[in-house]
Structures are given as C-alpha cells and as structure tokens.
Amino acid sequence: MSATPVLALRGISKRFGAVQALTDVELEIHAGEVVALVGDNGAGKSTLVKVIAGVGPADDGVIEWEGRPVQVARPHDAQHLGVATVYQDLALCDNLDVVGNLFLGREIRRFGVLDEVEMERRSRELLNTLSIRIPSVRIPIASLSGGQRQTVAIARSLLGEPKVVILDEPTAALGVEQTAQVLDLVERLRERGLGVILISHNMADVKAVADRVGVLRLGRNNGFFDVRSTSQEEIIAAITGATDNAVTRRRARSPEASK
Amino acid sequence: MSAKMTKEPSGQGRHAVDAPPAAANAVHPVDPRLLVRQQGFKGYLTESLRKLRSGELGSLPVVLGLAIIWAIFQIKDSAFLSAENLSNLSINIVGTGLIAVGIVFVLLLGEIDLSVGSVSGLSAAIFAVLNVNQGMPEWQAVLVAIGSGALIGVVQGFFFAKVGVPAFVVTLAGLLAWNGLMLQVLGSSGTINIDDSGFVAKLTSYYFTDVGAAYGLAAAAVLLYFLTAFSDNRRRARAAIPSRPTSEIVLRTVGLAVPTFLAAYVLNQYKGLPLALLIFLAVIVLLEFVLRRTPYGRKIFALGGSVEAASRSGINVARVRISVFAISGGMAAIGGLFIASQIAAANQSAGGGNLLMNAIAAAVIGGTSLFGGRGSTWSALLGSLVIGSISSGMALLGVAAAVNFMITGAVLLAAAVIDSISRRTQKVSGRA
Ligand SMILES: Nc1ncnc2c1ncn2[C@@H]1O[C@H](COP(=O)(O)OP(=O)(O)OP(=O)(O)O)[C@@H](O)[C@H]1O
C-alpha cells in the first residue's frame, strides 16, 4: 500500500439550510484498499459521496487527489480525476436502453456519430466479465428488476477505468447471489489496485470485504477501525454512539442470537 | 420497482466475478428466461407482437387513424383522394409540420413551448419588413428571420434553464410578447405582400415537374435506407453481436418502398414533387438523424428520461435545454416563412388562430410522448397529415370550421389518451 492516499478528504463541511449534514469530516483511501463507510440513517454518508463526486460540492474543506489539493465542483471534475460513483438512487435513464445508460456522457463516436455497434459490443463484453446477466442489452432500463439495475449501475461506473470507486449501499436491493457477486466484484477491484469506498448498513458485508471501517455519526467522524482487529460490537457502538444501545440491549435479552 | 425476481435459478452456486462463464451457453450476458429472440423471420414476428402487447405501439395508432380518416372522407367525397387534393395537402401541412418538428424536441425534454405560433408570425413579419420595405436581399432577410426565432428560443431557454421559471410560463409570456412585437414590426400597414417571384413565395408554389424527381427521391430514400440497414447489420455481425435477419431488412425496405413510390406516383399525377414537401422531408430526416445518431441527440433523450441521471453523468443540462428551445424557436420561424409563402403575405393574424394548438397536436398525435423521453421527428409528419386531412376533408365537404375544431380537439384528446395508456401499459409490463 502506497504512503500517499489516492483520495483524501480534509475538514469537509456541508450544510443544507438548517441541517449541518457534515462537520469537519476526514477520510483517506489508498490504492488497493476497501474502506467501508458506515453510520446510521441520515448520518451524512450519501452527502459525503455527493461531495466527492462533485454533485453537491462541500462548503468547506479540501479534497486531495494523490497528495495534491483539487477542485471538484462538477461531476465532470470527479470523472476526470478517476472517481466513479454508484449512487444510492442509481440515477439511470429509464427510457434509454442498457447500452445507452452504460455509455451515457461518454458515448463512443465514429466520424462524430454514435457508434452503437462498438458500444453494444463493449457492453456485452463488460457485462460478461462481470458475470452480469440481464435479459438483453437493448431493452429500456425500466424493464429491469431492482437488482439488475444495480448491477448495470455498477458496471457503468467501471467503464471509465476509474482509480477510486464509490458504492453507496450497492447490495441493499440485491438477492443472495447478486450480493455475493457484488462483494466478489469489490474484492476484484481491490486486487486491480483500485480504491473502493463501500457504504453499507450490512455489518456482515462490511466485515467480509472491507480493510478499514470509517464511522460517521451525526455528520462527524466517529472513529476508524481495522476490520480484522475490531469486533462488530465496537463498530456498532461507534455508529450508535454508546456501548449501551438498542442493539446491545437486544443482544443481552437473547444471548444466543449474538453468538 | 416491480417485484420481479432477481435470484438466479438455483444450482448455479456462487462463482468468482471474473470466473469464466459456467456453461458454453452463457457466453452472452443473457438471462435464459427472458426475451431470447428466436433467430430468423419468426423471431422478428414474435418480437414485434411482444412489443405491441407491452404497449410499444410506435406509429401504429396514428397510421391506422389516418387510414380510417382517409377512408371516411373518400366515401363521403371521391375528390378527397384525388392527386390534386393530396398534393395540396402535402404542401398545406408543411408550415404547421415544421413548427411541430421543433415541438417534438421540446416534448422530448418533457417540456412545452407555447410561443411557437407567435414566433412564426413574428418571423414572417421580420422577413417581409426587411425584404419588402427595407429592400434587404431576400436570403439575408430569411437568415435574419430564422436567426431571430432561434435567438428568441435562447432567451426563453435561458429563463427556463438558468433562472428556473417553468417553461410553460416563460413561453406563455412569449406567446403574448412576441405577438405584440410582430404587430409593432408590421406597423400601421398591417399587411405586407411579399414578392411573388421571390424565393420565399416559391417555397410553397414550386414543383419539380419532371416525373423523375419524385421517383428519384423515392428510389434514393429506399436505397439509402436499405444500404444503411444492411451495412449496419454487417458491422454487427462482424462484431459478433446479434444482428437482424436479412429477410427482416428486406421486409422493412419493402414496407418503406410501397408508400414512398405510391406517394411519388400520386404527386406525379398532379404537378410533380412539391419543393415544400422535399424541404419538410429533408428537415425530418436530418433532425431524426441528430436525435438518434449523435451524442447531442442522446443527451436530449437522457434529459427526457432523468434530469438527475443526465446531470450526474456530466451532461450540461442548461446548455442542452437552451439549445432545444433555440431549435424550437428556429423551426417556428422557418414554419412561419412557409405559412407566409402560402398566402404571399405577412399580416397581423399570422401565427394566431389555432396554429399553436395544431402544431402541438400534430407532434402528440404523431406519437411523441407528452411525458418526455419518447418520440421522433416523423411524428410531426404523421400528426400534421392527420390534422391536415381533417381540415381538408371538412373544407371539401363544406363543413363549418366549428366542427373542424371540435373534431381536431377530439383527435388530440384521443392521441393523448393513447399516449397515457401506452405509458401505463409499459409501466405494468416494466418498460417505462
Ligand atoms: N438535498 C438535501 N436537502 C436538505 N437536506 C438534506 C439533503 N440531502 C441530505 N440532507 C440531510 O442531510 C443529512 C444526511 O443525509 P444523507 O443522505 O447523507 O444520509 P445517509 O447517511 O446517506 O443516510 P442513509 O443511510 O439513510 O442513506 C440528513 O439529515 C438529511 O436530511
């Protein structure tokens, strides 16, 4: 693992009117590392993702790319740096087909005209290498199931050969098999030397693939943990902000459930 | 989302993401349960039927509707399908049709432009004043008139895209304001007759009388269609992605050739190929190409599908929106010149009446969705043919304009109903 992180956030703050969604948030992602970002509903995870992706720039703070401070004011800036994002709400165009969505914003041209043949060929190739199975690459996105849309959104993020991939709750809508595939995919991205930010509410998923866990609580950092040396309880305590919380109380009531 | 199952058939087990496909028949990322299209001609038929059932009606309703309308009028008055009447119809629809082409672009964004009628009238007035009163060369006056229309579109687009005023309010204000500007430009005279022998007057009165012109155009269109479809297919086959069977391409080509040559034959029975129709078709083909085959067109469709997705993928939303309103304004101006050409004058009532309604109705009747993201410039041709046929037939039968309005209104409602229902069907069958 290299010494300088590919992507580092320093003192990121962001407000929405009366809501201080993020306060002085720090985050570092190294190449070949999977960082899980966890926190309760409304903790600010998605907001942080949008800051990095240039969709909702921060009010305050610095984003460093490979050690240099950079401006990420528009989605284009983030794409240009090599940050690919899969949003929680997916953001696909229902009326376009799978190929159209995969290549949206970076269409392949041939004499200035859309090269549908090449785009379709590459789409099939990509979906193939990711073992993604969908009915046809030429049907509108609207006719895919939630999980299929999710896999298309993930495939889409990988087209631009990114260096950092951000996945905002990628497995939330997925079945058992697809979840396993996404987790495999995350590991494969790490092997390829990409940095991955994985947002998830599922502790099992986090423990399975993440190297480090960063906890956000009420828009602030609430500790970073090494996955191998930290118990699930410690992470949950950081998420809820107390060792005595609804989760531990529940476990105490039914000790066999916590094994 | 629908409750469609996402789980794979059991027994496949978990395998690594980069593992080679488990079986030889899994070479393509195609779910074995769905939509695996049969090869050959039978596959084409079943595919088409499936699309129809799931609400992808395309231009089928409007073509059927047109056939019914023509049959009714022909039964009532045998002059309706005469070469003369059809030839005149093909010229009469061009003004409204060109405006409708611009409306198609705006509708694709899921927006509306209510100013196109006024803009078309203003454009005619600007042209007439510059050319007739000020003596500016005709081609310059034409360019200024069209440029003004596009500029108006940019201004309206700016208020919509940058300031955030709803498009229908901006263009409603435009409807009034540009009409006022037209009255101002025309001044006290009220009516300016344009030069009978000039280029603009020729727009709707010139015919290519040589029979070869109409047939040649038909042949060129059919050949062009066949060659692009064929070479496209060859490229697909070479890239080892699914291609259409040649029989399907041949069938589609024949399907195009029959109406095209029939139209050419009918036009040649009268005075030949009208220049106006040639320009209308050229504009439709060109702009359809822009919509389907260029990155710019893809951006328009993307915005009609999801503004959020479009902007996150780096599309400059404001710029596309402004440009689309510029196209709409520019097309309205061009349409206005054709309408002025027909009456050989620019006058105070130009761009008023039911022109705006007809242009919007034409786009919707032709099959462009009111909900954005679905449509084609061809719907401007089909829709304005329907509207033009109704008013031409009514005039032939000597029915009052009042009835004409009511029938056109009913047809528009029918088209909007079809649009809404097909959208719902598509939702149910998971296609919208
Ligand atoms: N566009 C917005 N306008 C106003 N407030 C917002 C906006 N987006 C997010 N917020 C607020 O910011 C806070 C953080 O929201 P965010 O979506 O980042 O949470 P999250 O950690 O992703 O939660 P979840 O786990 O439910 O996805 C919430 O209080 C939310 O209400």
Ligand SMILES: [Mg+2]
């Ligand atoms: Mg979230």
